[in-house]
Amino acid sequence: MLKIEHLKKRFGNQLVLDDINLEVNKGEVVCIIGQSGGGKSVILKHIIGLMIPDGGRILLDGEEISSPTKKPSDFEKVRKRLGMLFQGAALFDSKNVGENIAFPLREHTDYSEEKINEIVEEALEMVGLQPAFKYKMPSELSGGMKSRVGLARAIVMKPEIMLYDEPTSALDPIMTDKINDLILSLRDKLKMTSVVVTHDMASAYKISDRIAMIYEGRIIFYGTPAEIRASRNPYIQQFIRGQRKLQYAVGVGIEEEEESALLKNIDIEKIKQKVILDRKLKRDKSFDLASRDTLTGLMGYQQFITVLRDEIERSISEQEPMALAVFSIDQLNELGNKYGQQFCETVIREVGRKIGLSIRGTDSAGRFSSDEFGLILVKTDPSLLETTVNRIRKRIMEIVIKTPDGNNIHPVLSAGAAMLDELTASADILAKAAGHALSLAKQKGGDCVVIASKPKAG
Amino acid sequence: MQFVLAPISSLGRFFINLLGGLVNFFIHVSRFFRLFWSIIIRIPLIVKNLSISIEQMYTIGIDSLPLVSVIAIFIGATTVTQGVYQFSGFIPLKFLGLAVCKTLINEIGPVFTSMVIAGRIATAIAAEIGSMKTGEQIDAMICLNLDPVRYLYVPKMVACMIMVPMLVIWSELIAFISSIFTVIFSVNITLYVYLNGLKYLFNARDLFLGIAKTSVFGAIIALTGCYFGLQTKGGAEGVGESTTKAVISAFVLILIFDFIIAFLVW
Numbered sequence: 001m002l003k004i005e006h007l008k009k010r011f012g013n014q015l016v017l018d019d020i021n022l023e024v025n026k027g028e029v030v031c032i033i034g035q036s037g038g039g040k041s042v043i044l045k046h047i048i049g050l051m052i053p054d055g056g057r058i059l060l061d062g063e064e065i066s067s068p069t070k071k072p073s074d075f076e077k078v079r080k081r082l083g084m085l086f087q088g089a090a091l092f093d094s095k096n097v098g099e100n101i102a103f104p105l106r107e108h109t110d111y112s113e114e115k116i117n118e119i120v121e122e123a124l125e126m127v128g129l130q131p132a133f134k135y136k137m138p139s140e141l142s143g144g145m146k147s148r149v150g151l152a153r154a155i156v157m158k159p160e161i162m163l164y165d166e167p168t169s170a171l172d173p174i175m176t177d178k179i180n181d182l183i184l185s186l187r188d189k190l191k192m193t194s195v196v197v198t199h200d201m202a203s204a205y206k207i208s209d210r211i212a213m214i215y216e217g218r219i220i221f222y223g224t225p226a227e228i229r230a231s232r233n234p235y236i237q238q239f240i241r242g243q244r245k246l247q248y249a250v251g252v253g254i255e256e257e258e259e260s261a262l263l264k265n266i267d268i269e270k271i272k273q274k275v276i277l278d279r280k281l282k283r284d285k286s287f288d289l290a291s292r293d294t295l296t297g298l299m300g301y302q303q304f305i306t307v308l309r310d311e312i313e314r315s316i317s318e319q320e321p322m323a324l325a326v327f328s329i330d331q332l333n334e335l336g337n338k339y340g341q342q343f344c345e346t347v348i349r350e351v352g353r354k355i356g357l358s359i360r361g362t363d364s365a366g367r368f369s370s371d372e373f374g375l376i377l378v379k380t381d382p383s384l385l386e387t388t389v390n391r392i393r394k395r396i397m398e399i400v401i402k403t404p405d406g407n408n409i410h411p412v413l414s415a416g417a418a419m420l421d422e423l424t425a426s427a428d429i430l431a432k433a434a435g436h437a438l439s440l441a442k443q444k445g446g447d448c449v450v451i452a453s454k455p456k457a458g
Numbered sequence: 459m460q461f462v463l464a465p466i467s468s469l470g471r472f473f474i475n476l477l478g479g480l481v482n483f484f485i486h487v488s489r490f491f492r493l494f495w496s497i498i499i500r501i502p503l504i505v506k507n508l509s510i511s512i513e514q515m516y517t518i519g520i521d522s523l524p525l526v527s528v529i530a531i532f533i534g535a536t537t538v539t540q541g542v543y544q545f546s547g548f549i550p551l552k553f554l555g556l557a558v559c560k561t562l563i564n565e566i567g568p569v570f571t572s573m574v575i576a577g578r579i580a581t582a583i584a585a586e587i588g589s590m591k592t593g594e595q596i597d598a599m600i601c602l603n604l605d606p607v608r609y610l611y612v613p614k615m616v617a618c619m620i621m622v623p624m625l626v627i628w629s630e631l632i633a634f635i636s637s638i639f640t641v642i643f644s645v646n647i648t649l650y651v652y653l654n655g656l657k658y659l660f661n662a663r664d665l666f667l668g669i670a671k672t673s674v675f676g677a678i679i680a681l682t683g684c685y686f687g688l689q690t691k692g693g694a695e696g697v698g699e700s701t702t703k704a705v706i707s708a709f710v711l712i713l714i715f716d717f718i719i720a721f722l723v724w
Contacts, residue, residue, distance in 0.1 A: 048601050072600075079603050090598035093589070104602040153602070 001026040001061060001193055002047070002161060008055030009042055016042050018217030020056070024161075029187055029194040031204040033239065034214035040197040041087070043214075044163045047195070048082050049075025060161075083159030087166040089150030091138040097124075098134030101153045108157065123152035126189070127182060144175035151182065155190065162186065164196040168203050176200065180207050201240050213239065293367040295345060296352025304366025304374050308427040311364070311376050315420055321382060325375040325389045325417040326434045327355070327396070330446035331409075332371045339404050347401055351411050354396045372438070374431070382419050389417045389449050414441040418452035490685050493607075497615050497681070500608045504616055511613040518579050518614075519621035523628065529574050530567075530629040534636030537561055542645055551647045555655020558637050560664070562630055568668045569716050571629040572675035575622055576708035580683040583614055584704035587687025588697040596688075615680040622676030623669050630669075671719045675712050682708040 007020035016039040024030045032040045045051040046066055047058055058066035065078045091100050101120045105111055111119070121131040127148040138146060147167055154162065164183065168176040180203050186192050198204055204211050205225045213221040213228070213236055221228060221236055228236060293300050299307065308324065315322035329351055336344040348371065355365045355373050368374040380388060393413050400408045416437025424430040437452040444450065504511055541557045587610065590596050599606050634656070641652045686704035690696045 045597075050597050050600060076603055079601060082601070084598070084601045086594045086598055088593065090594040092595055092598075093593075094586075104604065107604055150598075153598075157602070 001028075002195070003059040004043070004047075004056070005059070006056035007043070007046060007053050007058065009039070009046065009051065010054050015217055017046075017053075020214070020217070020219055022212055022219060022222065024193060024195060026193055027187065027191055028209045029183065029196065029207050031196045031198055031208035031211045032214060033199055033201070033204055033211060035239070036199065038214050039217055040199075040214055041165050044084065044165055044195065044197055047161075048079060048084050048163060080157065081160045082163060083154035083157065083161070084163040085147065085150050085154050085165065085167050087169055088143075089138075089146035091141075091146055091149055091153070093138055095138075096134065097136050097138070097141070097149050100138070100149060101134070101156055104153070104157050119156060120152075123156045124149075126155070126186075127152045128178070142175075144171050144178065147171070147175075147179055148182065151179075151186075155186065155192075158190070159192070161193045161195065164194060164198075166197055166199070168198065168200050176203060177206075183207050201242070293352070295349050296356070296367055296373075298352050298356055298373070299364065299366035301366065301368060304364070304368065304376075305427050305431070307364050307366070308374070308376055308430070311378060312420060312425065312427060312430065315378065316425060320379050322420040323377045323380045323382075323385050323389075323417055324420070324430050324434045325377060325385075325392070325415055326368055326431075326438045327351075327373045327375065327393065327413050327415045328438055328442065329371050330412040330414050330442070335403075335409075343404060347411055350399055350401050351396055351413070354399050355392075358392050358395045368431075374434075377417075380419075385417055385419060386449055386451050389415050389451075393449060412447050414438060414446040415449045416441050416452065417449065424452075490681070493611070493685055493688070494677075494681055496607050497611050497684075500605070500612050501616060503608050504612055507609065507613070510609065511616050514613045514617035515621050517582075518575075518617045519624055522575055522578055522621075522625055525578060526571060526574060526625050526629050527632050529571065530632035531636040533562070533566055533570055533629070534558075534633035534638075535640040537566060537633070538637045538640040538645065551645065552651050552655055553658070554641070554645065554647065555652045556658045557655075558634075559656045559660060562633050562637075563665050563668045565668075565716075567630040567633060568626050568672045568675070569712065571626045572622055572672050572679070572712050573709055575625060576675070576679045576682075576712060577705055579618065580679045580704045580708040581701040583680060583683025584687040584690075584701045585697055587611075587684055588690030588700045591688060591690050592693055592696065611680070611684045614684060615677060618676035618680035619673045620676070622679065623672045626669055626672045667719075667723055671716065671723075674715055674719065678711045678715060679708050682711065 002022075002024040004020050004022040007017050008015075009017040020039075020043060022030070022032075022043075032043060034040050042051065046053055049066060049070075049072060052070060052072070053066060053068055055068060057064050060078060060081065064070075065075070091097075092103065095103065098117075098120050101123055102116050105116045105119060109116075120134055124131055124133055129145065129148055129152070133141075133145070133149070138149070141149065151167075162183075167183070168179050171179065183194060183196065184207055187194055194207075196204075196207060208225060210222060210224055211228050212219050215235060221231060221233065223231075228240060231237065298304075311322060314320075329347060332344055332347065335347060348367075352367060352373065355375065359365050359375060362378050364376040366374045375389075375392065377385070377388060393415050396413055397410050400410060403409055416434050416439065418424055418430055418433035418437055420430060424433050433452040437450040441448050441450040537558050538554065541554050541561075542551065545551055545554060545557075587596075590610075596606050596610075599609065638649065638652070641647065642649060645652070682704045686700040686707065689703075690700045
């Protein structure tokens with residue numbers, strides 16, 4: 001029904017619309033979202049002829065209605081098919097509500113005053129206002145009421161397409177919901193096609209059949225609300241979640257200079273991996289030396305718990321699996337008794353180093369207590385947890401340590417692990433669950449892995 | 459070398475700025491006349507929406523009566539007082555009425571009253587249209603296929619062109635009455651002598667032209683208000699700026715056109 005092709009608009013040196021392409025079908029509600037000042041309202045003003053484009057064109061039912069060669073006077077015929085609700089309603093201050101709604105009727109129709117009055121009351125009723133409201137002045141109305149009157153004025157000439165310019169901005173959530181319901185009811189009752197400019201995602205999800213996202217003068221996304229939720233474009237995710245910084249699907253903030261590359265969708269997975277490692281590096285650099293374990297170079301307990309909390313929060317928000325594994329050196333007491341404390345420290349240092357080398361770039365390791373190490377395993381499948389922990393354990397046990405009496409020994413480790421779930425959704429509880437699993441492994445005689453299981457119902 | 463180049467550079471900058479200013483000025487003048495023309499060609503359409511013009515006439519005319527009346531009282535009284543002071547020792551006071559009449563009818567009455575009305579109306583029009591522009595009400599009118607020129611500017615222009623002369627007539631009447639009372643209470647001549655002086659060398663053409671030119675002043679008041687209202691950008695600050703520009707431009711244009719009319723007619 002409505003088609004925008006390669007629309008361009010420049011204000012002075014600023015390119016507001018670069019290359020807008022959009023198609024709206026009959027009876028559809030399309031929301032245009034994007035940052036303030038991004039050119040959303042400018043699109044609407046081009047559709048209704050308040051602005052003439054610098055390039056591109058707009059078609060209505062196949063007929064060109066806007067292009068650089070058109071004049072403002074060419075829009076008179078088209079505007080009969082369009083209605084627009086402005087941000088703040090734009091009611092005429094000097095006229096009361098009834099006169100505002102009746103103004104276009106009086107000027108464009110030959111209806112009698114009685115008929116006009118009837119239509120005004122009908123329009124007020126349609127937007128959920130009492131007929132008595134027609135005597136009120138715009139200054140006596142609240143923001144929501146003004147929007148409704150503005151809507152009544154716009155629909156009174158029965159347009160086929162309604163354009164809404166941020167109809168719910170500056171309204172409270174209840175009033176926002178009422179206006180959203182009104183947009184939907186108008187679509188259903190009058191079969192109106194609607195183009196809604198908004199930056200309120202809740203409204204966009206509720207009313208739209210399709211959502212178009214504008215960024216730097218281009219439509220970077222056009223799809224259903226479900227599709228936009230599932231989008232992996234970090235800018236879209238940032239916008240729809242209302243986050244200050246761009247976020248990957250794994251919840252990692254990225255720097256501004258990486259935005260442009262990301263927005264072009266250049267090997268997202270590759271860049272994502274790089275950013276995860278950068279994040280880890282930055283985090284590691286930010287650790288104060290005092291918070292590090294001087295013996296192993298791994299994170300100390302406090303720092304490890306802080307990271308654990310962050311990872312839990314991120315995994316919950318990203319709905320990704322995560323696990324905590326705790327390793328313990330089984331023969332440490334025995335070795336201490338035999339070779340002394342200094343040798344124990346050597347064993348701990350070597351095990352700690354090996355753990356640091358054995359984990360994936362995305363995982364984090366820390367010294368949990370004197371003979372225990374913690375390992376945060378992100379994006380770890382529950383079915384593979386035992387295998388993963390065992391593989392790491394065996395890799396650590398491959399190291400060879402020379403004893404003071406010249407023998408070679410391999411450290412023997414027990415491990416307990418717990419998956420993050422609704423029962424372990426805090427750092428303390430998850431650490432306790434993994435610690436409890438480790439105790440069970442030790443009770444079993446050590447040199448094994450125990451995975452904490454959920455308590456059975458009842 | 460620096461001391462040679464610096465003044466040349468300054469001079470270059472000065473001329474570039476001057477050129478920019480001149481270009482800007484002529485752009486404004488062309489827009490101003492385009493708006494004027496678009497209003498003039500729509501004046502015949504006024505019959506279809508006479509009620510809007512009548513409403514404007516009431517706002518511009520009747521609502522301005524108290525202000526114009528107060529100003530007129532003091533114009534009459536001050537003209538007499540100044541006349542007496544300037545005449546003393548040189549010119550017989552029997553010519554006081556003549557001086558007051560010529561001053562009030564030709565210049566002070568029409569120009570001063572028009573400027574007072576400009577202070578009230580040009581600012582009001584600029585503020586109204588400026589607020590409508592920033593509040594997107596003018597865009598809303600366009601979207602409803604309602605021509606803002608026809609529904610907003612033409613009624614104001616017509617109302618000003620009709621009501622400013624009416625107010626000037628009223629103002630001159632009040633000023634004459636005020637001058638008579640001033641003569642009675644503070645000047646040492648009889649009322650008969652003063653009234654005879656008023657009639658002496660009275661020319662109906664002067665009175666008619668003095669009032670007729672205020673119709674042009676009325677058009678200037680409406681046009682500056684509309685034009686600078688339409689130029690409004692931003693919020694309340696922009697509206698304030700527009701009203702100031704409107705009133706200053708109206709004052710300047712009234713004086714310029716007063717001179718042009720005087721030069722052409724008298």
